[in-house]
Amino acid sequence: MPTPQISAVSIQKSYRKGELRVPVLKGVNAAANKGEFLSIIGQSGSGKSTLLHLMGLLDSPDVGEVRLDGQRVDNLPSKTRDELRNRVFGFIFQFYHLLPELTLQENVLTPLMIRHPLWTYWPRRKHYREMALDIIDQVGLSHRLKHRPSELSGGEMQRAAIARALIAQPEILLADEPTGNLDSETGGEIMDLLHRLNEEQQLTIIMVTHDESVAASAHRTIRLAQGQMEQVEKVA
Amino acid sequence: MYKYLLATRYLRTRFIALASIISVMLGVATMIVVNSVMAGFSVEMKDRLHGVLADVIISTASMNGVADADRWMDMIENIGGDQIEGMTTSVEVYGMMTFKYANEPITRPVTLVGIEPRGKASVGPLKEYLGSYQDGLRDSNSVPNWELTDEAQEYRENWVVRGSWEETVEPSWPEFDETSESSTSIEETDSQTPNFAEGTSPAVTPPGEEIVNPFLNQESEPETETDPAAPLKGRVYIGHGLISYQMTDPKTGTMVDRLMVRPGDDIQLSTVNTALPPGPVSLGVTVIDILKTGMSEYDSNLVYCNLDYLQDVRGMVHPGTNVRDFTTIQIKLKDYSQAGELVKKLKAAFPPDMFIVQTWEDKQGPLLAAVEMESAILNVLLFLIIAVAGFGILAIFFMIVVEKTRDIGIMKALGASASGIMSIFLSYGLALGIVGSGVGVAIGLLFVGYINEIETGLSWVTGRPVFNEDIYYFSEIPTMVSPWMVFWVALGAITIAVLASILPARRAARLHPVQSLRYE
Numbered sequence: 001m002p003t004p005q006i007s008a009v010s011i012q013k014s015y016r017k018g019e020l021r022v023p024v025l026k027g028v029n030a031a032a033n034k035g036e037f038l039s040i041i042g043q044s045g046s047g048k049s050t051l052l053h054l055m056g057l058l059d060s061p062d063v064g065e066v067r068l069d070g071q072r073v074d075n076l077p078s079k080t081r082d083e084l085r086n087r088v089f090g091f092i093f094q095f096y097h098l099l100p101e102l103t104l105q106e107n108v109l110t111p112l113m114i115r116h117p118l119w120t121y122w123p124r125r126k127h128y129r130e131m132a133l134d135i136i137d138q139v140g141l142s143h144r145l146k147h148r149p150s151e152l153s154g155g156e157m158q159r160a161a162i163a164r165a166l167i168a169q170p171e172i173l174l175a176d177e178p179t180g181n182l183d184s185e186t187g188g189e190i191m192d193l194l195h196r197l198n199e200e201q202q203l204t205i206i207m208v209t210h211d212e213s214v215a216a217s218a219h220r221t222i223r224l225a226q227g228q229m230e231q232v233e234k235v236a
Numbered sequence: 237m238y239k240y241l242l243a244t245r246y247l248r249t250r251f252i253a254l255a256s257i258i259s260v261m262l263g264v265a266t267m268i269v270v271n272s273v274m275a276g277f278s279v280e281m282k283d284r285l286h287g288v289l290a291d292v293i294i295s296t297a298s299m300n301g302v303a304d305a306d307r308w309m310d311m312i313e314n315i316g317g318d319q320i321e322g323m324t325t326s327v328e329v330y331g332m333m334t335f336k337y338a339n340e341p342i343t344r345p346v347t348l349v350g351i352e353p354r355g356k357a358s359v360g361p362l363k364e365y366l367g368s369y370q371d372g373l374r375d376s377n378s379v380p381n382w383e384l385t386d387e388a389q390e391y392r393e394n395w396v397v398r399g400s401w402e403e404t405v406e407p408s409w410p411e412f413d414e415t416s417e418s419s420t421s422i423e424e425t426d427s428q429t430p431n432f433a434e435g436t437s438p439a440v441t442p443p444g445e446e447i448v449n450p451f452l453n454q455e456s457e458p459e460t461e462t463d464p465a466a467p468l469k470g471r472v473y474i475g476h477g478l479i480s481y482q483m484t485d486p487k488t489g490t491m492v493d494r495l496m497v498r499p500g501d502d503i504q505l506s507t508v509n510t511a512l513p514p515g516p517v518s519l520g521v522t523v524i525d526i527l528k529t530g531m532s533e534y535d536s537n538l539v540y541c542n543l544d545y546l547q548d549v550r551g552m553v554h555p556g557t558n559v560r561d562f563t564t565i566q567i568k569l570k571d572y573s574q575a576g577e578l579v580k581k582l583k584a585a586f587p588p589d590m591f592i593v594q595t596w597e598d599k600q601g602p603l604l605a606a607v608e609m610e611s612a613i614l615n616v617l618l619f620l621i622i623a624v625a626g627f628g629i630l631a632i633f634f635m636i637v638v639e640k641t642r643d644i645g646i647m648k649a650l651g652a653s654a655s656g657i658m659s660i661f662l663s664y665g666l667a668l669g670i671v672g673s674g675v676g677v678a679i680g681l682l683f684v685g686y687i688n689e690i691e692t693g694l695s696w697v698t699g700r701p702v703f704n705e706d707i708y709y710f711s712e713i714p715t716m717v718s719p720w721m722v723f724w725v726a727l728g729a730i731t732i733a734v735l736a737s738i739l740p741a742r743r744a745a746r747l748h749p750v751q752s753l754r755y756e
Binding site: 050058079097099114116168 | 237238242245246643645647650651654748749750753
């Protein structure tokens with residue numbers, strides 16, 4: 001059996017609420033191979049977003065390990081984890097999370113601006129802009145380059161967020177309810193886009209959703225309930 | 237890269253933060269204006285103090301003075317060598333001045349300084365302070381002397397012809413010891429003392445000599461050959477503040493100076509002689525000129541008198557040898573920076589029980605120190621304004637960090653490090669500081685540049701002069717902008733802005749990415 005590209009092993013995580021410790025994940029395992037489209041489904045509060053955040057190194061597990069290509073990464077120094085988030089992962093959120101002060105193009109360029117200091121970014125800025133134009137074109141937003149997020153529709157904002165996640169040429173795309181805030185038609189368009197990326201670029205995608213129909217389109221689905229894995233469904 | 241983009245973008249979009257830098261801006265502008273005006277005043281004041289005082293002053297411990305100025309001056313010459321540009325002796329003594337105005341006698345305490353105008357002019361400005369030069373009544377190239385200007389002479393002649401001199405000061409003769417040196421010397425040297433109207437006291441007519449009233453006996457006694465219009469033997473430059481008062485001109489509504497005594501008038505001075513115990517001496521003198529130094533302490537206190545005459549009447553001339561006593565030697569140096577060194581050497585050479593050797597700054601030490609202290613305290617207070625502005629920035633930044641919590645989470649998710657997030661807010665603080673102090677410097681410099689126009693405008697609006705030139709003797713508000721002062725003020729303001737952003741920036745850096753993303 002090949003080493004999964006990313007895996008979460010026996011993850012336990014709880015949050016403090018005042019004096020109380022509320023367990024969110026109680027020993028969850030999840031793994032995705034390269035090029036796989038994995039969906040994590042569960043009701044609200046089942047811990048699926050927490051699992052995604054842990055796998056994306058936005059948080060550290062209390063117990064358990066997160067591995068990238070077999071190497072443990074959750075205990076690395078924060079600087080290294082920041083860098084991994086920037087280079088290896090692309091994030092898509094339910095509420096798009098674009099920066100309101102920046103134009104669409106600048107939002108898409110943010111991961112590159114974070115990666116490069118001024119003195120290395122500035123000489124290559126034209127090249128990066130062209131890269132951004134290419135990707136924005138792929139998501140069908142070339143006519144919206146100079147618009148601010150507040151001037152975009154929900155679907156457009158989510159496509160802009162996908163373009164932002166793609167510009168850093170990530171290996172793994174982590175999507176947290178990417179269609180959760182969209183109508184079914186627009187949601188469908190977004191899902192089509194994700195499938196296309198998965199097929200054309202062999203991009204590993206881990207998607208969290210509570211929508212059965214959306215989850216069903218993935219290669220494999222992990223079902224979480226009350227912080228534990230319920231079942232793993234294989235899709236043909 | 238994203239830090240600078242976001243910092244500049246926040247600067248352009250967060251107007252509330254711009255409001256917080258208005259206080260930085262105003263603080264910086266105020267500090268520049270206040271410092272420039274204070275520096276201007278201070279330089280101008282030092283100029284005037286220095287002008288009256290000469291570079292180095294050697295004063296005798298006793299008001300009676302020390303004899304043989306030449307010997308002491310030779311000694312200074314030997315010590316100072318070619319550093320010395322000019323030297324003069326003078327006699328300084330306290331006295332009283334009396335004149336009549338509107339038929340009322342007016343008496344004031346004065347510092348009577350006997351000078352030799354040519355010598356005094358060689359150690360500092362003199363004619364610049366004399367009314368006749370300021371009004372262009374004398375040739376600006378001429379050396380100050382004890383002669384009346386043509387105008388003053390004409391005034392005096394008219395005054396004599398009109399016979400308006402109604403001097404009524406009662407004789408106040410000192411109980412001269414007939415054998416004392418002083419009275420003898422006066423007797424010997426003061427034979428031409430002019431006389432006064434009946435019942436008046438010519439200043440120093442020696443006892444026993446007949447008092448002749450030239451006004452009553454003009455026609456009957458022409459053989460005296462005394463020209464009644466000629467100025468008296470005692471002559472003075474009198475401080476402007478001593479003989480003037482201010483009043484509102486009923487026609488124009490502006491404040492005007494009224495002179496109670498004019499050049500050509502005679503006044504009465506009293507001081508003490510050098511006898512033991514000191515006895516009073518009274519001398520009638522003609523006012524030759526009005527002294528306007530621009531320093532009210534001097535202008536309302538100083539009376540410059542002809543040195544020889546003062547020495548004569550005080551009994552400071554040794555009979556027989558004709559050696560004269562002096563109380564101060566004023567020295568002008570070629571390079572003032574050498575003054576400290578010279579004072580040290582002179583102190584070693586001059587017996588400390590007889591002489592006090594000082595630079596003009598030592599002599600005015602408390603005043604100069606007070607000005608500096610004032611300036612320092614003002615700076616501290618004004619800097620507190622900027623510090624208060626710093627707290628404003630701190631509060632507003634905390635607000636912005638809270639408002640931007642989710643954005644901070646996004647940036648962390650995209651790989652931004654804690655230090656990167658911190659530097660967004662530090663750069664933002666720096667940008668606010670630079671903009672605030674930049675605009676503040678511009679406003680401050682503009683204000684200083686147009687301060688007189690602004691003053692005129694404010695006076696017009698408020699209906700009363702904001703800057704009364706009669707109080708300060710400046711026709712314009714003096715200013716001096718020091719580039720270093722501007723630099724330090726701007727740097728201080730920028731530093732405060734950056735310091736104020738440290739705490740909010742740290743808070744932003746420590747935000748947990750997941751919690752920030754969930755923040756609503």
